[in-house]
Structure formats: structure tokens, C-alpha cells
Amino acid sequence: MVELVPSLLRQELAALAANDERIDGRGRWDSRDIKLETNCLYNAEGSAKVTWGDTIIYAGVKFEIRTPWPDRPAQGSLMCGAELRPVAGRKYEPGPPSPQSIELGRVVDRGIRESGCIDMDSLCIIPGEKVLGVMIDIHVLSDKGNIFDACALGAIAALRTAIVPAERFDIGEDYPLAVSMTPTMCSFTRVGGRFVLDANDEEELGGDERIHITLGDEGHLHSLQKGLKGTFTPAEFDEILGIAQQRCAELANLVNSKEA
Amino acid sequence: MSGAKEGAELRLVTPGEAIGASSGVRAGTGTLIMGDNIIATKVGWVKENNGVTSVDPIHSAYMPRSGDLVIGIVESVRNNLWFADVNGPFNGLLPMSLAPWKVEFGAARQHMDIGDIMLARVQEVDEAHNIVLTMKGVGLRRLKEGIMSEISMNHISRLRGDADSTLRELKEVSDCRIIVGENGRVWVDGDSDGIAFMRTVIDLVRNEGHMATFSASLGALIEDRRNA
Amino acid sequence: MGGYGDVKLLRDDGLRLDGRKVDEMREVKVEAGILPAADGSAWVKHGLNVAVCAVYGPMEAHPRKIQRQDRAVIDVRYNMAPFSTSDRIRPGYNRRSREISKVTAEALESVVLVERYPRSKIRVEIEILAAEAGTRCVGITAAAVALADAGIPMRDLIVGVASGKIEDTVVLDLDKAEDNYGQADLPMGILPTTGEIAFLQMDGDLSVEEYNTCMEYNLKAAREIHELMVDALKRRYNEKNGGEA
Numbered sequence: 001m002v003e004l005v006p007s008l009l010r011q012e013l014a015a016l017a018a019n020d021e022r023i024d025g026r027g028r029w030d031s032r033d034i035k036l037e038t039n040c041l042y043n044a045e046g047s048a049k050v051t052w053g054d055t056i057i058y059a060g061v062k063f064e065i066r067t068p069w070p071d072r073p074a075q076g077s078l079m080c081g082a083e084l085r086p087v088a089g090r091k092y093e094p095g096p097p098s099p100q101s102i103e104l105g106r107v108v109d110r111g112i113r114e115s116g117c118i119d120m121d122s123l124c125i126i127p128g129e130k131v132l133g134v135m136i137d138i139h140v141l142s143d144k145g146n147i148f149d150a151c152a153l154g155a156i157a158a159l160r161t162a163i164v165p166a167e168r169f170d171i172g173e174d175y176p177l178a179v180s181m182t183p184t185m186c187s188f189t190r191v192g193g194r195f196v197l198d199a200n201d202e203e204e205l206g207g208d209e210r211i212h213i214t215l216g217d218e219g220h221l222h223s224l225q226k227g228l229k230g231t232f233t234p235a236e237f238d239e240i241l242g243i244a245q246q247r248c249a250e251l252a253n254l255v256n257s258k259e260a
Numbered sequence: 261m262s263g264a265k266e267g268a269e270l271r272l273v274t275p276g277e278a279i280g281a282s283s284g285v286r287a288g289t290g291t292l293i294m295g296d297n298i299i300a301t302k303v304g305w306v307k308e309n310n311g312v313t314s315v316d317p318i319h320s321a322y323m324p325r326s327g328d329l330v331i332g333i334v335e336s337v338r339n340n341l342w343f344a345d346v347n348g349p350f351n352g353l354l355p356m357s358l359a360p361w362k363v364e365f366g367a368a369r370q371h372m373d374i375g376d377i378m379l380a381r382v383q384e385v386d387e388a389h390n391i392v393l394t395m396k397g398v399g400l401r402r403l404k405e406g407i408m409s410e411i412s413m414n415h416i417s418r419l420r421g422d423a424d425s426t427l428r429e430l431k432e433v434s435d436c437r438i439i440v441g442e443n444g445r446v447w448v449d450g451d452s453d454g455i456a457f458m459r460t461v462i463d464l465v466r467n468e469g470h471m472a473t474f475s476a477s478l479g480a481l482i483e484d485r486r487n488a
Numbered sequence: 489m490g491g492y493g494d495v496k497l498l499r500d501d502g503l504r505l506d507g508r509k510v511d512e513m514r515e516v517k518v519e520a521g522i523l524p525a526a527d528g529s530a531w532v533k534h535g536l537n538v539a540v541c542a543v544y545g546p547m548e549a550h551p552r553k554i555q556r557q558d559r560a561v562i563d564v565r566y567n568m569a570p571f572s573t574s575d576r577i578r579p580g581y582n583r584r585s586r587e588i589s590k591v592t593a594e595a596l597e598s599v600v601l602v603e604r605y606p607r608s609k610i611r612v613e614i615e616i617l618a619a620e621a622g623t624r625c626v627g628i629t630a631a632a633v634a635l636a637d638a639g640i641p642m643r644d645l646i647v648g649v650a651s652g653k654i655e656d657t658v659v660l661d662l663d664k665a666e667d668n669y670g671q672a673d674l675p676m677g678i679l680p681t682t683g684e685i686a687f688l689q690m691d692g693d694l695s696v697e698e699y700n701t702c703m704e705y706n707l708k709a710a711r712e713i714h715e716l717m718v719d720a721l722k723r724r725y726n727e728k729n730g731g732e733a
Contacts, residue, residue: 004345006333007375012407019452023459042536042618044571054524058617060571083579086565087542087613089525094565097579137570137579141540141615142525168574201525272725274718275599275636276644276681292601292643299681301601301641303721318725319528319639321546349546349608388557389606414639470725 003091009206017192023202029243031198032146034251036153038161038258046162046177048258050154053200054144059154060137061162061177065169068124068131076123076131080109082138082151089143103227108138108152108185111214111223112159115183122178125171132164134177145200148212149251152185157255183222184251185214186244190230195240197247211240215248273300279313288314318470322348322413322443324391328382331408331445332393334374339366344378347410347443350389354380358394360401377403379439379447406437406449409462413444415469418478419461426478433485434458457485495669497654504654506663513649513661513709518629518720520637526613528638530720532630535663536620541630542613543638549609560605564593566627568616588624589614595677595687596631601641610640621667625650628677628687633717637724643679645717646686647710650675651702658698660705674702680714683707 016023026032032053041047044060068075082105086092112118123132136158138151162177189199191207199207209230214223226232273279278297287293290302291313300306304317324330324346332344332352340363342354356363361371372378379401383394395401411419419440420427431438434457436450448458461481468474497505504510514535523529526542549555554563566588570577596612612635614627625648632645652662653672662670672694677687694702 004333004335005375006377006408007373008377008403008406008408011405015452021456025459041571042538042620043573044618047571056523058569058571060569062571062576064576081570081579083570085567085613085615086544086611087523087526087540087567087615090527090544090547135570135576137576139569139571139615139617141542142523144524272722274645274721275642276679277718278681290641294643294682299643301643302639303636303725317639319637321527321639349605350548387606389608 003205005205009202013192013203013206015192017194022191022196024200028194029197029247031247032200034153034254036157036254036258038157044158045165046158046160048154048157048161050150050157052146052150052153053198054142055147055150056140056142057147057150057154058139058141059151059158060139061158062135062137063162063164063169064133064135065125065130065171066133067129068127072120073128074124074131075120077120077133078109078113078118078136079133080112080136080138080155081105082108082140084140084143084147088140088147092143103225104148104151105138107148107212107214107223107225108155111152111183111185112136112155114222115181115214115216117156117179117181117183117216118159119178119180134159134162143201145202145204146187146189146198148187148210149185149198152183152214153251153255156182156184157258160255161258181217182252182255183214183216184248184255185212185223186247186251187212188240188243190232195232195236197240197243211237213241213244213248215244217252219245219248271306272304273306273315274303275301279306279315284311286312288312290315290317317414320413322346324348324352324382324385324443326382326384328442329439330380330382330393330443331403331439331441331447332378332380334372334376334378337369337372337374339368342368342372342378344380344393346382346391346393347445348391350391352380352382352391352393354378354393354395358383358392358396360395372402377408377447379403379441403447406447407455407459409446409448409459411444411446411462411465412469415465416440416442416444418469418474419446419465429482430458430461433482434461495665497666497669498657504659505665510657510659511705511708513712514663516713516716518633518713518716520633520720520724526634526638528634528636528640530630530633530637532626532633534622534626534629535661536618537616537623537626538618539623539626539630540615540617541627541634543610543631543634543640544613545610545638546605546608546640547611549607554609555607558606559602560600560608560610562593562596562600562602562610562612564589564596564612564614564631566592566614566616566624568619568623572616572619588627591687591689592624592628592631592677595628595646596635598686599632599642599644599646599679600635601643604641610635621662621664622648622650622675624648624689625675625677629713629717633720636721644681645679645714646677647680647713647717648675648677648687649706649709649713651705651709653692653694653698653702658701658705660709672698674699674706676706676710678706678710680710
């Protein structure tokens with residue numbers, strides 16, 4: 001379902017931007033409140049629930065034993081997928097995975113994969129025969145804006161609390177999955193002509209393009225994505241990258257504070 | 261509707277719950293007669309008025325009735341009519357003949373385009389829930405400025421107050437023009453400071469409109485504004 | 489039912505492996521209104537099962553061909569999250585979830601006053617986040633609370649409950665081991681006020697007497713869960729509580 005954008009909403013967002021204000025009273029670089037809970041899903045080997053303002057997502061980690069890819073016989077695998085099912089909002093419709101949910105899953109996946117936080121060699125059990133596959137599934141339950149950052153936070157938090165069920169697989173004793181970094185994502189949306197951090201649903205509805213930045217422990221870039229119609233300037237990117245550096249570090253601290 | 265939550269007899273019921281014997285009373289909205297009992301069909305507060313028992317629901321969808329003043333968003337435009345989202349289960353239809361302008365066939369979009377906001381009245385609702393809107397009437401127009409917001413249907417009376425007393429007070433302290441549609445949409449126009457104040461009020465209605473403490477909280481907001 | 493014989497499910501003291509009596513159900517918790525994006529929502533934890541339900545509507549039924557001129561259509565999607573079971577489930581619809589969605593929709597249509605909203609659609613999205621036997625029942629309970637929370641008129645709530653048979657003994661509310669190795673499972677959707685049944689499935693082997701005992705247990709459990717549902721709905725509106733999901 002294509003959402004209807006009321007003309008007054010765009011006007012209102014532009015008027016607020018002119019006064020450097022936001023529709024919910026936040027400052028331009030303020031985030032909504034975030035609540036992170038881990039180990040909250042009974043059947044998942046690692047799990048997290050993120051309540052980000054009124055946006056709610058769950059992430060769950062599962063493992064499987066599989067045969068390695070022929071070209072990488074001594075490496076395990078990682079897969080991260082997101083489901084934007086109709087539960088998440090009125091605008092979501094049933095059917096095969098939408099381009100939006102595939103984009104969401106892949107952007108989160110890239111940030112985690114490219115940070116190198118999981119050593120694929122460590123997932124090998126018997127080279128050429130048996131490796132571990134790590135699967136992160138993200139489930140969006142309530143979309144009230146900025147699901148990307150919420151999903152990325154949930155995914156890394158679930159991963160960092162995951163226990164490999166080695167006993168069930170007959171490969172030894174259960175052990176925590178080794179995750180060496182905490183990549184986190186920061187998203188910016190153009191609202192009323194300028195970028196803001198953590199847009200809510202109204203700002204997304206009446207806004208324009210968005211930029212997603214995933215940074216690792218040293219502030220290195222691991223995944224970038226520009227979505228929706230619109231262009232931005234290098235100077236604009238420099239500004240939001242500076243904000244992302246601070247903000248991602250705070251998010252990483254939040255994840256690290258949850259570890260057992 | 262408005263006083264139900266603060267009256268002496270507060271009784272919150274849930275669907276299926278027996279409210280009382282069905283003899284001698286009529287079943288109003290939110291209720292159903294089942295055998296010897298009147299039962300609730302919604303979550304809400306029991307109300308009895310002139311022998312009619314009803315349930316003042318806490319949440320319900322907008323069901324258009326003829327005569328309702330509504331704020332609609334244009335969803336699509338044809339050569340000779342507009343379809344508008346009126347926050348109900350079905351779109352309303354505004355034919356060219358009931359528009360406030362003299363429109364040439366095929367020129368409808370020049371007057372009102374997709375996403376534009378209209379203040380209209382429900383002209384007619386037929387049995388199949390087809391909704392016809394009209395913009396012929398005093399004050400009915402395209403709303404070109406200001407902001408539009410949505411509140412729950414059951415909070416409309418909270419924003420209006422008895423005989424519109426709250427609404428008048430809000431208009432006065434905010435120095436804004438305010439229209440509350442029967443479909444739960446609210447339009448506000450004024451200077452940015454007044455609009456910001458009304459945004460706070462609407463947030464309060466959304467978050468606390470169902471609570472007994474609402475009137476006191478709203479009173480405090482208005483008082484603060486007066487003293488500012 | 490997975491079969492029986494070699495797995496012991498009743499202890500020597502007559503209690504079940506998790507210490508419950510034969511007519512004792514697992515702990516149930518209910519919260520209403522936990523999803524801000526939905527028109528109505530609910531969260532139900534039943535034993536280790538967790539179901540979340542969002543309701544949207546009534547809205548115009550699309551595509552046109554599903555519209556009913558005289559009433560609303562209830563469009564239920566029961567879905568198990570990939571991480572809800574011990575072996576990951578591939579995302580997407582399967583035969584099992586389609587069947588459960590269909591009979592759940594029909595059960596809900598029996599209590600919702602669908603004739604009030606001709607040509608419209610009410611979307612009921614049931615998501616199972618953790619599964620430990622009995623998820624369809626937990627989903628029904630969650631759906632009823634979410635519909636009530638959305639202000640959809642209903643003549644009663646509906647409660648999902650199940651009884652079954654393990655080691656030739658009728659027990660209330662099978663857990664995972666009992667479901668896997670038991671002899672019968674009888675899930676029902678019961679209208680708590682009238683005692684009518686709107687949802688019924690069964691598989692396994694039950695004598696008529698055993699069926700009657702199951703029925704008696706289910707009715708008892710439905711009344712207990714009903715109180716929790718009512719309490720959740722009233723709590724939601726008497727105070728602003730966050731709820732946990």
C-alpha cells in the first residue's frame with residue numbers, strides 16, 4: 001500500500017526545519033529513547049528486543065550445521081534477514097518479501113559481515129565437511145520510524161549474547177559465539193530540507209532520502225546505503241558522518257553493557 | 261460522552277460481559293441483547309441515559325454518518341471527482357457538482373491534488389457504506405495552511421469539552437484557528453508558537469485522553485500557557 | 489501426535505514431568521496494547537509460548553473479489569517467526585500456517601459482529617515469537633484481546649485452550665514433550681461467557697469419556713484465562729502501563 005503524504009505535513013516539516021525544530025520537539029541530532037533487552041526469546045540461541053521510541057523489533061540467532069561452500073571449505077557462514085510482515089504497520093502487505101525488507105536485511109547484514117566481528121574460520125568444525133551457519137532473523141513488530149537502526153542494534157546485540165548449541169549438534173560443550181566487534185548503525189533522513197538523526201514515522205512519511213551508516217569499533221565505515229529519491233552533497237555527508245561517529249560509539253556501549 | 265469517565269459510577273466492561281437485565285431497558289451503542297441480559301460488545305465505560313444502556317468505548321473506528329464535518333486527504337483524482345481518505349474504512353467521494361468551484365471536466369486536479377487536505381461534510385452514506393462528500397456550505401474549503409493531526413475517535417469530546425468549552429479556551433490561549441473533525445482529524449493554524457502549544461495539547465489527548473487525570477493535566481497546560 | 493510408549497511423561501507421584509497436576513495449566517500472562525503502530529494489539533505468554541497479535545481496521549477490503557456485501561472479512565495471518573522453534577523455520581507461508589489461519593479466522597468471525605462493517609476487512613496478524621506446544625491456542629487468545637483493544641465489536645471474547653492424553657491419562661494444556669509423545673491433543677476456542685465453542689481441532693486417540701474430561705478441563709481453563717484477558721484490557725485503560733512484549 002502506498003502511503004498518502006498529506007501536503008500539510010510536508011509544509012509543516014519545512015516550517016519546523018526553518019526554525020531548527022522537529023515535529024516531536026527533539027533537537028536535530030537527538031535520538032528517541034532506546035530500550036534494549038537481551039535473551040528474551042526462549043527458542044533462540046541469542047536474542048534481543050529493541051524498543052526504539054514506538055518502534056519495536058526482535059532479533060533472534062539460530063545455528064545450523066551445514067556443508068561448506070566448495071570455494072571456502074574451512075569457513076562457516078553468516079546470514080542476516082529481516083522480515084517486514086504485515087504485523088508491523090498498516091502499510092505493510094502480505095506476500096513474498098518486499099524490496100524494502102530485502103534492503104533492510106541486506107544493509108544490516110553488510111554492516112555485521114564487513115566489520116569482521118565474526119571470524120568465519122572459527123565456525124569451521126571439519127574442513128570440507130561440517131561448518132556452522134549463523135542465522136540472524138529480524139522481525140519488525142511495530143514500525144514507527146527508523147527501523148534500520150533498531151534492527152542493526154537488535155542484530156548485533158542478539159549475536160553478542162548467542163550461545164552455540166554444540167551439545168545439540170554433538171560437537172562438544174555449548175560455548176558463547178565469539179564476536180570481536182560491535183558494529184552499529186546510524187540513519188539520517190532528509191526532513192524539511194535538512195538531515196536529522198533517527199526520523200520518526202511522520203518525518204519519514206513527509207521526508208525525503210535517507211542515509212544509513214554502519215561504523216565499527218574504531219569508527220571505520222563498514223556499510224553505507226542511500227535510499228529513496230533525492231541527492232545529497234559531500235558537505236552534508238561530512239556533517240552526518242561526524243554525528244554518526246559519536247552516536248555509534250554510544251550505541252556500541254549500550255550493546256556492550258548488556259553482555260553477560 | 262465526555263463526563264462518563266469522571267462520574268460517580270465508573271464501570272469498565274469488556275466484550276461479552278453482562279451489564280444487567282435486558283427487561284425495561286434499550287440496548288444502545290456498544291451493547292447487545294443476549295437472552296435476558298444486555299452485554300457489552302466493546303471495552304468501555306457503562307452509561308445509562310433515559311432507559312438506554314450503552315458502552316462508551318475506549319477505542320473505536322470512525323464510521324461516517326451523514327452531516328459529519330470531516331477533514332479528508334485527497335487520495336486520487338478523476339476527471340470529474342475526487343476520492344478522499346476520511347479516516348474511515350472507505351474512501352469518501354466528492355463529485356464535481358458538490359465542489360465549491362466551477363470545475364471544467366478534466367481540470368479537477370488544478371483545484372485539489374493528491375495529498376491536499378479538505379474540510380468537507382458527509383452528504384450521504386448508503387447501506388453499502390458508499391460515502392458522498394460535499395464542500396458546498398459555509399466554511400467548507402481546501403485547507404492550504406496549518407497542520408493536521410489525528411486523535412482517537414473517543415478523545416474528540418475531550419478536546420471539545422462540554423458544549424465546546426475546552427475548544428473555545430484552547431483557541432483563545434493558543435490564538436489559533438482549530439477545527440476538530442468528527443473523523444478524529446484536527447486542523448490547527450496560527451503562529452508557530454501557538455501551533456507548538458497545540459501540538460503539546462494533542463499529544464496529551466493522545467496519551468492521556470482516557471485517564472481520569474486528563475482534565476487536570478490539560479488545565480495545568482493551559483494555566484502555564486496563560487502565565488507564560 | 490508423535491507416538492507413545494517408550495517416553496515417560498507422568499511421574500510416580502502422579503504429577504507431570506514439569507510438576508503440574510493433570511488438570512493444571514501452565515502459567516499465563518496477558519498484556520493489551522503493546523504495539524504502538526497497530527489499531528489494537530496484545531501479547532500473551534502461555535508457558536514458554538509467546539504470541540503477539542496486531543489488529544488493523546476495519547479497512548476497505550482489497551482486492552475487490554474478497555469483499556462481502558453484507559459483512560466484514562476477517563483476514564488472519566498466523567505466522568511462526570524463524571527463531572520461534574528449536575530448528576529454524578524458513579520464513580514464509582506453509583500448509584500448516586495456512587490451515588491454522590483459516591480456521592482461526594472462522595472462529596473469530598463467530599464472535600466479531602462482522603455484519604456491522606459490510607465490504608470491509610479486519611486484519612489480524614498473529615506472530616509466534618516462541619513456540620512450546622499449543623501456539624494456535626495462544627494465538628487465538630492474543631487475537632481476541634487485540635480485537636477488543638482495537639474497539640472491534642464482539643459478542644464475547646474467545647479463549648484458546650487445549651487438553652490431551654498422555655500415558656492413557658487426560659491432562660490439561662500439553663507442553664512440548666507431552667505434545668510430541670502424547671496420545672491425543674484437543675485444542676479449542678471457547679467463548680468464556682456462554683461456553684460455546686468456535687474453534688475445534690483434534691488429533692490422536694480419545695474415548696468418549698476421555699473427550700468429556702478434556703472438554704471439562706478446557707472449559708475450566710478458558711474461564712481462568714478469560715479473567716486474565718479481562719484484567720489485561722482493564723489494566724490498559726485504568727492506567728497507562730508499558731506492558732512487556
